[in-house]
Amino acid sequence: MSLELFQDAQRIVVKVGTSTLTHDTGKLHIRRIEGLVRVLSDLKNEGREIILVSSGAIGVGVGKMGLVRRPSDPAGRQALAAVGQCELMFMYDKLFSEYGHVVAQVLLTRFDVDNAERKHNVINTFSRLLDLGALPIVNENDTVAIDELVGNNFGDNDTLSAIVAKIVDADALVLLTDIDGLYTDDPHKNPQAQRIDVVHTIDDSVRKLAKGRGSSRGTGGMVTKIAAAQIAMDAGIPCAIVLGEKPHRLYHLFEGTQTGTVFLPSGVE
Numbered sequence: 001m002s003l004e005l006f007q008d009a010q011r012i013v014v015k016v017g018t019s020t021l022t023h024d025t026g027k028l029h030i031r032r033i034e035g036l037v038r039v040l041s042d043l044k045n046e047g048r049e050i051i052l053v054s055s056g057a058i059g060v061g062v063g064k065m066g067l068v069r070r071p072s073d074p075a076g077r078q079a080l081a082a083v084g085q086c087e088l089m090f091m092y093d094k095l096f097s098e099y100g101h102v103v104a105q106v107l108l109t110r111f112d113v114d115n116a117e118r119k120h121n122v123i124n125t126f127s128r129l130l131d132l133g134a135l136p137i138v139n140e141n142d143t144v145a146i147d148e149l150v151g152n153n154f155g156d157n158d159t160l161s162a163i164v165a166k167i168v169d170a171d172a173l174v175l176l177t178d179i180d181g182l183y184t185d186d187p188h189k190n191p192q193a194q195r196i197d198v199v200h201t202i203d204d205s206v207r208k209l210a211k212g213r214g215s216s217r218g219t220g221g222m223v224t225k226i227a228a229a230q231i232a233m234d235a236g237i238p239c240a241i242v243l244g245e246k247p248h249r250l251y252h253l254f255e256g257t258q259t260g261t262v263f264l265p266s267g268v269e
Contacts, residue, residue, distance in 0.1 A: 002198060002264050003256040005238040009171035011049040011130070012254075014040065015161035015228075016176045018059040021088075021245030026063030028087070034095060036176070036247040038220050039136070041099035043254060044142075051168060052090070053138045053161035060084035081142035092137055104134045107141035115164055126168050138164055153158045158224040162231035162239070173232045174253065175225050176244035181261030182209055182222065202230045229263040239263040 024030050033260060044050050049255035058077050061084030062070055071077055089105050096103050106125065112118045113155040116159035129136050140160055158175060165173040199206060225241055242249050242260040253259040 002238070002262060003253075003258065005264075006253050006262075007050065007241065007256040009238075009254065011051075011168065011170045012159055012171045012174065013051045013053060013165040013168070014174045014176065014250070015053040015157055016055065016070050016244055017157070017178070018055045019178045020176055021054070021056040022063065026067075028060060028063070028091060030091075031249070032090060032245060033249070036244075037092070037095040039247045039250050041096060041101055043250065044101060044135065045099075048254075050262070051138065051164060051170070052124070053131075053157055053164055054088065054093075055139065056085035056088050056159045057081040057139055057142060062088050066158070078143050085139065085143070088139075089137065096135060100134075101187050102134045103116045104129050106136050106138045107143065108160065108164075109141050115168060119167065123167055126164075129155060130168075136243050156224040159231065162228035162235075162237075165232055165237050167234040172239055173228070173237055173239040174227060174250065175194040175239065175241045175245050176247070177222075177225065177241060178244060178248075179241075180243035180246075181241050182206070183207065184190065196261055197258055199261060200217045200266075201228070202226060202233065202263070233263055233265045236265045238265060 004072050008148060020036075021029055021033060040050050040052065058070060060080045061080030061082070064087055065080065067080075071080065084108075085105075090104070093166060106122075106129075108122065112122055126136060138160070161175065162173060164170075179187065181195045181197075182199065183193040183195050187193040187195075189264050196209075207223075210226045229239040229241070230241060240253055240260050240262045250257050
């Protein structure tokens, strides 16, 4: 029953992180992005609706400007987000158009989803874009809002993706990251760590497994992914954490094969 939720999912929110989209240099990981776009285009060709929540603007901006690290000041990161977002959307537009799909940029702040009128407008925009057959690409509007940059409110695009999944009434949420699920320990440090295939309840024992933060190019980590999964589960939306460097695993997930770690809403076995 649990994997059938993904097989039957028609409206899907996929979140991809900076560590998946870029090399250690901060430059775009072109082969990986091309693979992701190809898979998402194919899933869309099946008749599914895809919303992509994409991090990477600041990381790409760092590489574009030839810097060796992210600036420590919010204004510097806002500037790099402006530079990087252009590059990121150019790449998505180019690649998705090769498969016959039109993309649309949607930049959000916390105020857009907390304010009733603005939230209503956001929902209407998503609805019309999907009706038109467009593929919305969502990111935090880092050039005007520093909430994510300083670690408040959305906290990370993981949380943003869960909120988007909730407001568009998605059938599934997938978080693509640099690890293939939730483990009993850090698999990078402990080769005996075991992946947990299915999570029915997120309690303190599960939260303790989400140690540390993400890569130097991102702002999140497993902690924010667990928080996002909780938001999705509370809204009745199944969530999965899948290895981003192998986007073809999305095929496995939506064909009903166990992939990564799956988080199931209450009452689903």
